[in-house]
Amino acid sequence: xxxxxxxxxxxxxxxxxxxxxxxxxxxxxxxxxxxxxxxxxxxxxxxxxxxxxxxxxxxxxxxxxxxxxxxxxxxxxxxxxxxxxxxxxxxxxxxxxxxxxxxxxxxxxxxxxxxxxxxxxxxxxxxxxxxxxxxxxxxxxxxxxxxxxxxxxxxxxxxxxxxxxxxxxxxxxxxxxxxxxxxxxxxxxxxxxxxxxxxxxxxxxxxxxxxxxxxxxxxxxxxxxxxxxxxxxxxxxxxxxxxxxxxxxxxxxxxxxxxxxxxxxxxxxxxxxxxxxxxxxxxxxxxxxx
Amino acid sequence: xxxxxxxxxxxxxxxxxxxxxxxxxxxxxxxxxxxxxxxxxxxxxxxxxxxxxxxxxxxxxxxxxxxxxxxxxxxxxxxxxxxxxxxxxxxxxxxxxxxxxxxxxxxxxxxxxxxxxxxxxxxxxxxxxxxxxxxxxxxxxxxxxxxxxxxxxxxxxxxxxxxxxxxxxxxxxxxxxxxxxxxxxxxxxxxxxxxxxxxxxxxxxxxxxxxxxxxxxxxxxxxxxxxxxxxxxxxxxx
Numbered sequence: 271x272x273x274x275x276x277x278x279x280x281x282x283x284x285x286x287x288x289x290x291x292x293x294x295x296x297x298x299x300x301x302x303x304x305x306x307x308x309x310x311x312x313x314x315x316x317x318x319x320x321x322x323x324x325x326x327x328x329x330x331x332x333x334x335x336x337x338x339x340x341x342x343x344x345x346x347x348x349x350x351x352x353x354x355x356x357x358x359x360x361x362x363x364x365x366x367x368x369x370x371x372x373x374x375x376x377x378x379x380x381x382x383x384x385x386x387x388x389x390x391x392x393x394x395x396x397x398x399x400x401x402x403x404x405x406x407x408x409x410x411x412x413x414x415x416x417x418x419x420x421x422x423x424x425x426x427x428x429x430x431x432x433x434x435x436x437x438x439x440x441x442x443x444x445x446x447x448x449x450x451x452x453x454x455x456x457x458x459x460x461x462x463x464x465x466x467x468x469x470x471x472x473x474x475x476x477x478x479x480x481x482x483x484x485x486x487x488x489x490x491x492x493x494x495x496x497x498x499x500x501x502x503x504x505x506x507x508x509x510x511x512x513x514x515x516x517x518x519x520x521x522x523x524x525x526x527x528x529x530x531x532x533x534x535x536x537x538x539x540x541x542x543x544x545x546x547x548x549x550x551x552x553x554x555x556x557x558x559x560x
Numbered sequence: 561x562x563x564x565x566x567x568x569x570x571x572x573x574x575x576x577x578x579x580x581x582x583x584x585x586x587x588x589x590x591x592x593x594x595x596x597x598x599x600x601x602x603x604x605x606x607x608x609x610x611x612x613x614x615x616x617x618x619x620x621x622x623x624x625x626x627x628x629x630x631x632x633x634x635x636x637x638x639x640x641x642x643x644x645x646x647x648x649x650x651x652x653x654x655x656x657x658x659x660x661x662x663x664x665x666x667x668x669x670x671x672x673x674x675x676x677x678x679x680x681x682x683x684x685x686x687x688x689x690x691x692x693x694x695x696x697x698x699x700x701x702x703x704x705x706x707x708x709x710x711x712x713x714x715x716x717x718x719x720x721x722x723x724x725x726x727x728x729x730x731x732x733x734x735x736x737x738x739x740x741x742x743x744x745x746x747x748x749x750x751x752x753x754x755x756x757x758x759x760x761x762x763x764x765x766x767x768x769x770x771x772x773x774x775x776x777x778x779x780x781x782x783x784x785x786x787x788x789x790x791x792x793x794x795x796x797x798x
Binding site: 467 | 611632661
């Protein structure tokens, strides 16, 4: 009798638990979404690249123009990512450590590149620095053309990747507050030393995420770069632009080989992040306790 | 070191945090700034520490004008309300931070720093926690580490913002005695902020009761208890 009273017909569940059926359905949706949207395209890209065998893929990548595109894309990332890391850190520092009027407006302004179409951003750069503009004409006459040249691509990339670092840092820095920095100052540390030994270590993971996102976007940006670069083969064509041109010419092995390489570069940065997290797992855990 | 606060006032935009207030703190005293939240006590403490600058008035340390002195040059040992320990550093590195931050010429050698940190950890009666991270300590331990870190710079005064605020009643009692002990040991002029009248009365030599940015009464605990001069003080201490 007492057994019947204590064992209910329906097994008891915690309030936040789902039934096994719901759980399986949710998992199935997530896995199939991941498969269709992420895994399948990756497999297709690799399969298409290797459709003519390894030799054909490698040969297409060692072509002069392909090689130039790879070098250009890496160069752009190497210039744009550190610059935006520096901009992002200073913007986040300024916004979180000081109180001033117009702060909300400044945050909106930092987000602007997210909401403006990259093509429009590219057009703005053409308008401002094109050969017909005042600044652009003068610079071109002095041997530093902006549009249809590397500086224009750097500017366009800087614009579209601008929010990533600041966006990652601002919430983290707001949550951490100013007390640790103030403590360092009362202990006699200079502003620079405080930044280096207190602020930077506290934001390093957020900074790393921001840098990785910004790097992925810098290497993959198409719209804004397409407008400002002029798509000159072997000179201003980056990897994404070369992929599009090759594809339009029905050179599918070459196009997909380049696409596979671009994907691998993105994967490398992700692996790098994973390796860093693994190496500092203990430290991260110590962080979370507090 | 004796501290003189001469007609200090502070406004933040349109709000007045401190009316002009004056206060003399004799050398070696243990002073409580007592008041409800919004009474201006923390603002006054932060002005002493150089974390805020007054809108008007002067601060004098040992008779010398210190109003414009930077936070680094004040050498005020500051203990923050939430302790503000550097979470990515071990307790040892936290306590050693102020010594490592000194310019090379006046920075002690590594062995000397280690010796001083060990001595301070002894003083706060936590000799074996040097290698732990702040996240692995209890609230009371964190507070004592924050105290040791502030003492490491050989401060001219000790300033504490609600040093017992985040602790449970039993630990508070213990740490009160700990602070009294450290004050008597070092002889440092010490100012702490609290909203707990019992804490102020029990611990301090001199209690400064504040309300709405004004000083209501300054006196020894027993005098304030026996003769509250304003209605606010009478209300607040009972």
